[in-house]
Amino acid sequence: MGYYGIDIYYIILVLPAIVFAMWAQSRVNTTFAKYSKVGAMRGITGAMAAQAVLRANGVFGVGIEHVSGNLTDHYDPKANVIRLSDSVFSSTSVAAIGVAAHEAGHAVQYAANYGPIRIRQAIIPISQIGSSLSMPMILIGVILNSSMFLDLGILFFGLATLFQLVTLPVEFNASKRAMYALEQGNLLYEEELGGAKKTLTAAALTYVAALAVSIAQFIRLLLIFGGRGRDRD
Numbered sequence: 001m002g003y004y005g006i007d008i009y010y011i012i013l014v015l016p017a018i019v020f021a022m023w024a025q026s027r028v029n030t031t032f033a034k035y036s037k038v039g040a041m042r043g044i045t046g047a048m049a050a051q052a053v054l055r056a057n058g059v060f061g062v063g064i065e066h067v068s069g070n071l072t073d074h075y076d077p078k079a080n081v082i083r084l085s086d087s088v089f090s091s092t093s094v095a096a097i098g099v100a101a102h103e104a105g106h107a108v109q110y111a112a113n114y115g116p117i118r119i120r121q122a123i124i125p126i127s128q129i130g131s132s133l134s135m136p137m138i139l140i141g142v143i144l145n146s147s148m149f150l151d152l153g154i155l156f157f158g159l160a161t162l163f164q165l166v167t168l169p170v171e172f173n174a175s176k177r178a179m180y181a182l183e184q185g186n187l188l189y190e191e192e193l194g195g196a197k198k199t200l201t202a203a204a205l206t207y208v209a210a211l212a213v214s215i216a217q218f219i220r221l222l223l224i225f226g227g228r229g230r231d232r233d
Helices: 008-036 046-056 094-111 115-144 147-184 190-225
Strands: 063-066 074-076 081-084
Touching (some): 008 094, 008 190, 046 081, 046 094, 074 094, 081 094, 094 115, 094 147, 094 190, 115 147, 115 190, 147 190
Parallel strands (some): 063 081
Antiparallel strands (some): 074 081
8 A cells, every 4th residue: 555554545646636626616615706796787686597597498387495505506306496595596796696597507407307417316325325335344344354345345435436427417517508598598798607607617626526536536445455355255
């Protein structure tokens, strides 16, 4: 694994990915803060923008609710509700409109039976199990020197990584739908569209970073534990 107990795989694989993730999170925060100060000249709120995106795509019956917190915005497919945070729901900023339109894009994906989001929804239970059981399984495998538990732990972690991978096209597509609706519906002026796009691009980078961390950790586990314990099984 390394010299003097140093986890060299963590240093060369996982640590750079974590630094990238920290940078991506910092960028989304600063970008959102910047364009939260830029008011849309048409004066529409985040909630109004979400409704406009739904209407432009012929999607009706989706609720739009306020939820507490900062950047806690999400679409709940079970309740069929878009929940917008304190800084988005009633805000008329370019950033808020972009975020709200993105969440509406998720609702449109479900209405259009968009393949990747259906796949992601289907594997959520499996990925949650994988996320919670992977490290305990690996720990048991190390203690018992058992390749079966080690392999199960790595497999479970791989399932969680798969979820991150499927999430990428879902998030990028939702942003694409959002920007198209904002432009075609003349909800933002041309110069404001750039701010909304930068906000959504910064947010998308956090998903790229999450996948990078997950893949780096998965490769690290394979390098450290792949094949370990088989001689004694």
